[in-house]
Amino acid sequence: MNAIRDKYAIVGTGKSRLGQVGATSLGLLEEAIKHALDDAGLKNNEIDGLVVRGPDDLYSHHQLVAQRLGIDVGFSTSLDNGGASQILAIILAVMAVEAGMATTVVCGYGRDSWTRTHASPSAHTNNDLIPAAQRPREHGPEFGHFGAVSQHAFGARRHMFEYGTTREDFAAVAMAFRRHALRNPEAVMKKELTLDDYLRARLIVDPFGLFDCSLNSDGAGAVVVTTVQRARSLRQKPVLIKGFATFNNTKGWIAEDHMISTAAVKSGERAYNMAGLGPRDVDTAQIYDCFTYMVLTQLEDYGFCKKGEGGAFVRSGALGLNGALPTNTSGGQLSEAHVEGMLQIVEGVRQLQGIYGSDRQVPDAEIALISGHGGNQVCHSTLILGSA
Amino acid sequence: MAEYAKPIPVPSIESKPYWEGLKQHRLLMQRCDDCGKFWFPPSLLCPHCTSDRFTWSQLSGNGKVFSYVVYHRVYHPGFATEVPYTVAVIELDEGPRMLSNVIGIAPDRVVCDMRVKIIYDDITESVTIPKFTPA
Numbered sequence: 249m250n251a252i253r254d255k256y257a258i259v260g261t262g263k264s265r266l267g268q269v270g271a272t273s274l275g276l277l278e279e280a281i282k283h284a285l286d287d288a289g290l291k292n293n294e295i296d297g298l299v300v301r302g303p304d305d306l307y308s309h310h311q312l313v314a315q316r317l318g319i320d321v322g323f324s325t326s327l328d329n330g331g332a333s334q335i336l337a338i339i340l341a342v343m344a345v346e347a348g349m350a351t352t353v354v355c356g357y358g359r360d361s362w363t364r365t366h367a368s369p370s371a372h373t374n375n376d377l378i379p380a381a382q383r384p385r386e387h388g389p390e391f392g393h394f395g396a397v398s399q400h401a402f403g404a405r406r407h408m409f410e411y412g413t414t415r416e417d418f419a420a421v422a423m424a425f426r427r428h429a430l431r432n433p434e435a436v437m438k439k440e441l442t443l444d445d446y447l448r449a450r451l452i453v454d455p456f457g458l459f460d461c462s463l464n465s466d467g468a469g470a471v472v473v474t475t476v477q478r479a480r481s482l483r484q485k486p487v488l489i490k491g492f493a494t495f496n497n498t499k500g501w502i503a504e505d506h507m508i509s510t511a512a513v514k515s516g517e518r519a520y521n522m523a524g525l526g527p528r529d530v531d532t533a534q535i536y537d538c539f540t541y542m543v544l545t546q547l548e549d550y551g552f553c554k555k556g557e558g559g560a561f562v563r564s565g566a567l568g569l570n571g572a573l574p575t576n577t578s579g580g581q582l583s584e585a586h587v588e589g590m591l592q593i594v595e596g597v598r599q600l601q602g603i604y605g606s607d608r609q610v611p612d613a614e615i616a617l618i619s620g621h622g623g624n625q626v627c628h629s630t631l632i633l634g635s636a
Numbered sequence: 637m638a639e640y641a642k643p644i645p646v647p648s649i650e651s652k653p654y655w656e657g658l659k660q661h662r663l664l665m666q667r668c669d670d671c672g673k674f675w676f677p678p679s680l681l682c683p684h685c686t687s688d689r690f691t692w693s694q695l696s697g698n699g700k701v702f703s704y705v706v707y708h709r710v711y712h713p714g715f716a717t718e719v720p721y722t723v724a725v726i727e728l729d730e731g732p733r734m735l736s737n738v739i740g741i742a743p744d745r746v747v748c749d750m751r752v753k754i755i756y757d758d759i760t761e762s763v764t765i766p767k768f769t770p771a
Contacts, residue, residue, distance in 0.1 A: 385643075386645035391765070392712065392715045405705060405748065406748060409748035451708040451709075454705060454708060454720070
């Protein structure tokens, strides 16, 4: 048996206010961390590790967060793997504790994307979320190519071409997550989404329309990681870290077959191996849903269905609360709020703690698989959690 | 002629020969002196074999559309009158993939794997960008 499996636990979770908040990313992260510490029954001076991510233009982000928390720490850093960072934070937390560098680590992510893009009339089209010095200056913008929507849409188009996947398949993902969101009072989206709504919505970058794209949100999430041994004296029933992995298809999103067979393939295999589990053991999945298509392809890549059969799988109703694989049960980034995968981790933990009423609780949830995807569309991370 | 309103590419030290080639209506990329393969975008080591010996060499300009998208949203004012327009991943016959536009065909008639050939768009007196059109 793997020496790390079941040795570490998540002992507290927290979210900030979500959506159109009007706040700074650091302030939102403070809110989320406060809630996570309260949930765990811990004080700031009991935290000796911090792994966080924020907007890409905040230099030494982790130092700013620790200063606000009023803590000196044995281990802290900020991450730069986009949406794959948040699970990586938990992996680094485990590694730091395993190495004796810390005992109790806060992992979190905060963003103020809505506030920034609504700061002025021109802010929305100025692509303000990417620091100017980090924007490409050749091999893209001259063709009118900007940002993540079209990068992912290349994958969606090729998948449609190779496997006959349709926009109706993508709609099934968006509608399933919206139904989850309607049962989550914290979710930003409050209105039912029909196939008609989906198909009539404006196209952004074809094949993606408005409802294929995740939300532009303010928000933050945080979790506390420590040893199972230490967890026994804390407030919550710990949720066990059973397996994790990362894999990065760093040759590039447009290289080889990466856009239709993502790094989730290898990240998933490695995490399953560490956990001693496979896709059939997973009771609920919390999948990084920056775009509808990314859910469909990751479900294939994680082995929940065969490559090319993701469309049929999502249309079968599998993603619903009583489906074969209840997925993104808080509404995900498409309908709860886009906090770069951090809320997926929080939701996975809470489902395994069994804290919800029957309207939101995945029945008998014992194993959750959580994914992170990001960077230049090539970084991937996987976390497999289990109830204690 | 009105001033060119779209982003004008800014060459890096490494990509300068690529842009110089385009100005002469030649598609040049680095070809490894050891393994013979091409690569793009420009960098100092061959990503196939890590050799640091290469020669800027001309490509045929022929390839296929590996994938494509159609922009409906305006992300830059220079494209306000251009939407909907096609941005594609072009797979060149010599191997490298690159981003470009597919022009001379309605966006809804573009398909994956369709054959295309390069055309050179002289956007200013000193800058030429590569676009593709059905072969």
